[in-house]
Every structure is written in C-alpha cells, then in structure tokens.
Amino acid sequence: MKIMYSPCPNDTFIFHALAHGLIAGAPKLDVTFADIDITNKLAIDGNAPDIVKISFAALPYVLDDYALIPCGGALGRGCGPLVLTNSEHKDPSMLAGKKVAVPSELSTAYLLFRLWAANHVPGGVGEIIVMPFHEIMPAVRDGKVDAGLVIHEARFTYQNYNLNLLTDLGSWWEEDTNLPIPLGAIIAKRNLDLESITNWIKQSVQYAWKHPDASKDYVMCHAQELSPDVAQAHIDLYVNDFSEELGDAGFAAITTLLNRAAKEGLVPKIDMDKLYK
Known part of the structure; x- marks a missing residue:
C-alpha cells in the first residue's frame, strides 16, 4: 500500500510504527515523503497514492475520490500559522x-x-x-x-x-x-478498506505514545536539520487527542472552516455526506 506524508516530526512520529511493520495485520507500506504543497496538488490532480496527508483546505476538491480518515491528522489549539x-x-x-x-x-x-x-x-x-x-x-x-x-x-x-x-x-x-484549528488531513482512496486503514493509523498513534523513544531515529532522520528539542516541541504541539480521533469538536472545526470558506467563495461547497463517509 502506497502512502505519502511530510518529513515533519509530527507525521514521522505518528506513522513510524505503521511504516515499520509494527502494527499487526497492517500491510507493508511504500512511503514517499513530500511537502504539503506537493501532496495537495497530487491529490487534486488525481495522482496521489492510496493514503496521503493533505491540507484541510484541499479537502473540498478531492472528496469524490478520497475519504477523510478520522485520525492521524493535525488539529489542535495554540498551533496556528x-x-x-x-x-x-x-x-x-x-x-x-x-x-x-x-x-x-x-x-x-x-x-x-x-x-x-x-x-x-x-x-x-x-x-x-x-x-x-x-x-x-x-x-x-x-x-x-x-x-x-x-x-x-x-x-x-x-x-x-x-x-x-x-x-x-x-x-x-x-x-x-471556540474550536480547534484544522490543519492537516489524512485521506484514503474510497475503494480501499477504510475501516481497517483507520484502525491501523489509530494503533500507530497509540504505539507512538506508548513507545515515544522508538521513533526518535526515524523522526530525526527526516527532521530537516531541526534540533531534537525543536522536533520534540513540534510533536508535542501537533500530536494530540485529535490525532487519535477527530471526535465531535474536530469535525465541527473542519465543517466550520470549510463552510466559511465556501461562503466567501474561496473553496467549493462540500457535500457533508462525503465528509462523514
């Protein structure tokens, strides 16, 4: 199964276990690293892999072909641009x-x-x-x-x-x-086993928290010359409860952002049924 995410510490921390065959029953992953600007364009053009990290701002353009996975992404408080x-x-x-x-x-x-x-x-x-x-x-x-x-x-x-x-x-x-800020989304092609993908990613998040030292070499290998302290601060900021499960507050943040943007004509109006399925 092919997956693409950024080399940023939050992504490598979250996906370390899944990428290294540490999640029972999960398939072997073919990982490609790319910055968010590249993944957004690939997903919109229909050239992205099976699973990919994109911006929530790009979500309205890809929901016909990709489903939102309710974990593994980046939402939070105190972490905005x-x-x-x-x-x-x-x-x-x-x-x-x-x-x-x-x-x-x-x-x-x-x-x-x-x-x-x-x-x-x-x-x-x-x-x-x-x-x-x-x-x-x-x-x-x-x-x-x-x-x-x-x-x-x-x-x-x-x-x-x-x-x-x-x-x-x-x-x-x-x-x-009064909502968290939705930044990065994990999406997967709709013809895949979305329930299993969700469970694998959630388990990878849980493994990362349970074994925080296991991913350190992987994180720093791709951390683009960040110091260990800055890389850890990055993880602490962007990997949180929303990474494990979007929940009601996470979905409320996403719909509020995209509905406001659609009202201003900045993105296409989203089909709510496709956001939740």
Whole structure:
C-alpha cells in the first residue's frame, strides 16, 4: 500500500510504527515523503497514492475520490500559522497592497490568512508569492517580501531571524469560533478498506505514545536539520487527542472552516455526506 506524508516530526512520529511493520495485520507500506504543497496538488490532480496527508483546505476538491480518515491528522489549539514581518508595527492594515510570502496557495494556513485578511486588511494584500516554508523567514528578514505566513516549527524559531509577530491566526480562529484549528488531513482512496486503514493509523498513534523513544531515529532522520528539542516541541504541539480521533469538536472545526470558506467563495461547497463517509 502506497502512502505519502511530510518529513515533519509530527507525521514521522505518528506513522513510524505503521511504516515499520509494527502494527499487526497492517500491510507493508511504500512511503514517499513530500511537502504539503506537493501532496495537495497530487491529490487534486488525481495522482496521489492510496493514503496521503493533505491540507484541510484541499479537502473540498478531492472528496469524490478520497475519504477523510478520522485520525492521524493535525488539529489542535495554540498551533496556528503566524503572520510575520520585520516591522514592529502591529496594525494589520500595513499589509494593504503589500507582498506576502505563503507556503502554499492550497494550504489551510493560506485559507485562514484569506479569511482573516478579508476582515482586517482594507483593500486586501498585494502580491502573493508561494515559496517553500523554510525560505519564508529569510525572505521577510531580507526585505524580499513585506510579510510571511509561516507554519510548523517556525513558531519556535522566528525570533532567530529578528522578526515580529503581526498576528497568530490560530489564536484569532480559536477566539472567533471556540474550536480547534484544522490543519492537516489524512485521506484514503474510497475503494480501499477504510475501516481497517483507520484502525491501523489509530494503533500507530497509540504505539507512538506508548513507545515515544522508538521513533526518535526515524523522526530525526527526516527532521530537516531541526534540533531534537525543536522536533520534540513540534510533536508535542501537533500530536494530540485529535490525532487519535477527530471526535465531535474536530469535525465541527473542519465543517466550520470549510463552510466559511465556501461562503466567501474561496473553496467549493462540500457535500457533508462525503465528509462523514
């Protein structure tokens, strides 16, 4: 069975047991690593593997062929994307007509940014530039762009670039909705045994928690030069109860985000029956 997820510590931590044949009854996995911008495009184009990690923002485009797996993804509180600048000004209107770097136009981070900017940046931002997320902070620091939308471990490292926080989109979302922020989804082709896939992934999450040291070499091997402390902070932030089971709050967060985005014309309207089946 072919699977694709990111080399980020939360994904390698979650899928370590499944990828290494430690879950009874699960098939051997053929793993490919790719950043979320790549997995989003592959899934939308119909070229993704059997199981794939994508942004929740891309979910409305793939539900005909893929089902949402209710575990293994990334939702949570206090883990949202950040908007950074090299200015000390805190007024969001400063972004009007300005150049902003984002990690993907199909990412949940960018979807949240668009929802936020519609209400906080009069006249809208100017040019949007897509670049790999590890290039965004240097670009902001060096003045190549006016602001950057960052994700993942950038929450812990942006101060190293002498950058300033303009807004925490996760905090904005949580204050506005009282719901967790939905970031990354695990999806699988609808013609597969979805119940078994769900159980295997859930068991892999549980194994990771029960044996936290077992995955350390695997995590650090793919951690893109992160320090062990930052990699662990990344895991602590993104691997939580929602990783084991989306639950009512998780599904409420997903439907709220996608319905709001559809109302603004940012994504297609989702078929609720396909979201739950």
